Amino acid sequence: MLGRIDTRHLVRPELSRRGFLKVIGLSGAGFMIGCSDSSDTAPDAGSGAAADAQPVTQSVMGPFVRIGSDNMVTVMVKHLDKGQGVTTGLPTIVAEELDADWSQMHAEFSPADPSKYNNLFFGPFQGTGGSSSIANSWMQLRQAAAGARAMLVDAAAARWQVPAGEITVAGGVVTHAGSNNEASFGELAAAAADMTPPAEPALKDPQDFTLIGTRVPRLDSKAKTDGSAKFTLDLTRPGMLTALVSHPPKFGATVESFDASAALDVPGVTDVVQVPTGIAVLADNFWAAKKGRDALEVTWSFAAAEQRSSGELMDEYKQHAEQASLAARKDGDVETVFADADNVIRREYAFPYLAHAPMEPMDCIVELREDACEIWTGSQLQTGDQYAASQITGLQPEQIIINTQFAGGSFGRRAVPTSDYVSEAVTIAKAIDGRAPVKLMWTREDEMTAGYYRPMSYHLMEAALDGDGNISAWRHRLAMQSIMTGTAFEGLVQDGIDSTSVEGSKQLPYAIPNLQVDLHTVTGVGVPVLWWRSVGHTHNGFVTEAFFDELAAAAGKDAYELRRDLLKDHPRHLGVLELAAEKAGWGEDLGPGRGRGIAVHESFSSFVAEVVDVTVGDDGGFTVDRVVCAVDCGIAINPDIVKAQMEGGIGYALSAALREAVTLTGGQVDQRNFDSYRPLRIDEMPDIEVHIVPSAEAPTGVGEPGVPPLAPALANALADATGKRVYRMPIGEKHV
Amino acid sequence: DIDNAMRGNLCRCATYYRIRAAIHRAAAELEA
Numbered sequence: 001m002l003g004r005i006d007t008r009h010l011v012r013p014e015l016s017r018r019g020f021l022k023v024i025g026l027s028g029a030g031f032m033i034g035c036s037d038s039s040d041t042a043p044d045a046g047s048g049a050a051a052d053a054q055p056v057t058q059s060v061m062g063p064f065v066r067i068g069s070d071n072m073v074t075v076m077v078k079h080l081d082k083g084q085g086v087t088t089g090l091p092t093i094v095a096e097e098l099d100a101d102w103s104q105m106h107a108e109f110s111p112a113d114p115s116k117y118n119n120l121f122f123g124p125f126q127g128t129g130g131s132s133s134i135a136n137s138w139m140q141l142r143q144a145a146a147g148a149r150a151m152l153v154d155a156a157a158a159r160w161q162v163p164a165g166e167i168t169v170a171g172g173v174v175t176h177a178g179s180n181n182e183a184s185f186g187e188l189a190a191a192a193a194d195m196t197p198p199a200e201p202a203l204k205d206p207q208d209f210t211l212i213g214t215r216v217p218r219l220d221s222k223a224k225t226d227g228s229a230k231f232t233l234d235l236t237r238p239g240m241l242t243a244l245v246s247h248p249p250k251f252g253a254t255v256e257s258f259d260a261s262a263a264l265d266v267p268g269v270t271d272v273v274q275v276p277t278g279i280a281v282l283a284d285n286f287w288a289a290k291k292g293r294d295a296l297e298v299t300w301s302f303a304a305a306e307q308r309s310s311g312e313l314m315d316e317y318k319q320h321a322e323q324a325s326l327a328a329r330k331d332g333d334v335e336t337v338f339a340d341a342d343n344v345i346r347r348e349y350a351f352p353y354l355a356h357a358p359m360e361p362m363d364c365i366v367e368l369r370e371d372a373c374e375i376w377t378g379s380q381l382q383t384g385d386q387y388a389a390s391q392i393t394g395l396q397p398e399q400i401i402i403n404t405q406f407a408g409g410s411f412g413r414r415a416v417p418t419s420d421y422v423s424e425a426v427t428i429a430k431a432i433d434g435r436a437p438v439k440l441m442w443t444r445e446d447e448m449t450a451g452y453y454r455p456m457s458y459h460l461m462e463a464a465l466d467g468d469g470n471i472s473a474w475r476h477r478l479a480m481q482s483i484m485t486g487t488a489f490e491g492l493v494q495d496g497i498d499s500t501s502v503e504g505s506k507q508l509p510y511a512i513p514n515l516q517v518d519l520h521t522v523t524g525v526g527v528p529v530l531w532w533r534s535v536g537h538t539h540n541g542f543v544t545e546a547f548f549d550e551l552a553a554a555a556g557k558d559a560y561e562l563r564r565d566l567l568k569d570h571p572r573h574l575g576v577l578e579l580a581a582e583k584a585g586w587g588e589d590l591g592p593g594r595g596r597g598i599a600v601h602e603s604f605s606s607f608v609a610e611v612v613d614v615t616v617g618d619d620g621g622f623t624v625d626r627v628v629c630a631v632d633c634g635i636a637i638n639p640d641i642v643k644a645q646m647e648g649g650i651g652y653a654l655s656a657a658l659r660e661a662v663t664l665t666g667g668q669v670d671q672r673n674f675d676s677y678r679p680l681r682i683d684e685m686p687d688i689e690v691h692i693v694p695s696a697e698a699p700t701g702v703g704e705p706g707v708p709p710l711a712p713a714l715a716n717a718l719a720d721a722t723g724k725r726v727y728r729m730p731i732g733e734k735h736v
Numbered sequence: 737d738i739d740n741a742m743r744g745n746l747c748r749c750a751t752y753y754r755i756r757a758a759i760h761r762a763a764a765e766l767e768a
Binding site: 083357358359409411644647648650652653654655674679680681682683685687688 | 739740742743745746747748749750751752753754755756768
């Protein structure tokens with residue numbers, strides 16, 4: 001599925017599901033979190049031993065479930081938790097089918113091993129993205145947990161010499177009422193691990209769920225509140241050196257020469273080495289490394305660098321969009337309808353580069369040894385990171401040990417097909433022959449200027465209305481860089497079309513008889529681009545929902561009613577649309593200076609509608625007062641986490657819509673920190689109401705789907721209040 | 737009051753809503 005990465009050699013022979021492993025203490029694989037106030041913090045990464053010296057026997061019941069003699073159930077979480085809550089959601093699925101008590105549940109990041117922990121939607125590849133964690137794990141974890149439960153029951157049956165069918169399990173306790181026997185998971189675990197799990201364990205009827213669908217407390221809340229939760233940024237290793245890299249000021253620039261003498265004079269600086277991504281300065285501590293980097297003298301060659309400004313690029317993109325001709329979708333005959341139409345409405349939209357700007361910038365600890373390379377980082381594409389590190393070190397991928405850590409946000413930034421910052425860290429470690437552990441740190445300025453961005457794009461929307469005000473033809477032309485071309489994911493580019501460029505438009509659900517989506521992939525731009533929370537849906541969700549709104553107005557129809565009309569065959573779109581409109585009180589007159597807008601969008605198999613209320617002053621200054629959100633994500637494993645992700649997606653989208661843009665002057669990024677890339681602040685956060693559509697469908701993701709409808713709903717609200725539409729992002733402080 | 741006091745703290749995950757609620761709750765519990 002992945003094309004250029006040959007992952008066959010990463011796949012290990014199938015291990016037997018039945019396994020028995022006595023482990024004294026905790027495995028060193030990762031930080032463990034759970035409900036109990038345990039002393040299992042890892043002050044140093046990979047220390048391996050529990051702070052509490054009492055020996056505990058762990059019984060392994062397959063790759064995902066471990067039960068200790070202390071009655072602790074540990075779920076191996078194969079996905080990265082970047083705040084979105086998988087370290088709670090995934091264990092909830094396990095606890096449900098296991099019939100465990102929530103208080104005995106713990107989560108641990110799994111090792112990096114695609115043979116056991118691959119994302120089932122990615123093929124033989126372990127990684128987190130596309131809001132797929134819960135969706136791909138749903139049946140896998142249910143089966144793993146139900147299997148473990150069956151093993152516990154069989155162990156009890158054997159021990160008590162009673163029929164397994166008469167045994168019940170609830171709240172972590174296994175009971176045979178008839179013989180007055182009961183035992184905890186902890187007491188049965190060792191014997192249970194010897195049992196053979198059923199090939200197809202019986203799964204619960206969703207009606208019997210007691211944990212799924214409820215607000216179980218997050219397993220990481222306490223640790224993240226009291227500061228004991230460890231992020232890569234917090235970790236140290238004995239003898240560690242901290243590395244900062246001087247990156248080229250323009251993308252594609254190269255080092256012509258450099259003078260390290262002043263840098264090496266800074267107390268604490270130990271090495272200055274050139275790496276493919278720039279010049280690395282290593283020191284005993286961060287501050288020395290930073291002072292050392294500041295003292296570096298580097299002469300850059302800009303011969304191969306991208307030197308255009310974003311304004312220039314956008315002008316070029318506009319021309320490219322007009323010539324866009326690679327059809328991602330072609331229904332009917334748009335050209336003929338346009339030719340015959342009295343009135344073709346045409347609008348243009350422009351979107352800037354955006355930074356992810358996670359609160360924790362990129363960081364990575366590498367310990368390079370002769371027979372292994374051990375890495376600590378918030379790894380989002382573990383298999384890709386293993387592959388990249390093996391290429392650099394000459395070690396086998398299995399010798400690349402990745403200790404996945406909590407990540408302080410990602411929004412897509414940590415999922416780089418080339419494993420950019422991990423590769424950088426490993427390369428630096430290799431440059432000093434692994435003589436010391438290396439902690440690579442990116443500062444906020446590095447994050448803003450050297451990182452990867454949501455692509456810039458230009459869009460031409462055209463539509464014809466017939467005599468009755470129906471949309472008879474619709475055409476979307478866009479120009480942007482391809483995220484996947486030139487990467488290991490290139491195999492996913494079909495017929496020259498990067499699916500991430502057209503997603504959200506290609507699948508337009510409205511019943512429009514003639515519909516075309518044409519793409520022009522811009523090449524030769526040196527700016528590195530990447531998926532940014534909801535990817536193509538960020539710009540396509542906007543142009544489709546904002547343009548649709550404008551068409552409704554032109555046709556003299558209510559924006560909500562026209563959507564309802566054209567979504568007749570799409571019950572799940574209708575479901576969220578109607579719920580949001582109802583809860584928001586759609587149709588009421590808000591009075592002067594106020595506006596209300598609506599948008600509905602499907603992304604990553606979840607459906608979201610948002611209604612935004614604004615107040616606009618005479619000078620165009622505006623406030624976003626309230627967002628009403630309706631989401632259909634199938635079964636909501638934890639409704640509070642679903643709401644949190646909707647709130648977070650809305651806030652993230654609003655931040656971008658109001659003020660965010662990465663601009664280039666002469667190829668150099670203008671924004672360096674949060675003073676110039678200004679995120680949303682607490683006093684700008686609107687009231688948010690989230691309503692979850694009850695559903696029995698298999699659960700789908702919520703990390704990204706809250707994002708796409710926000711900006712268009714906001715634009716539609718501003719248009720409602722002022723009569724003026726939004727065609728360029730960001731909207732800015734005033735809408736005039 | 738909360739917004740003014742907390743305006744200097746950024747959250748990229750936009751948990752502001754919940755931060756506000758937590759402060760309200762903490763204030764209530766401290767007063768009790």
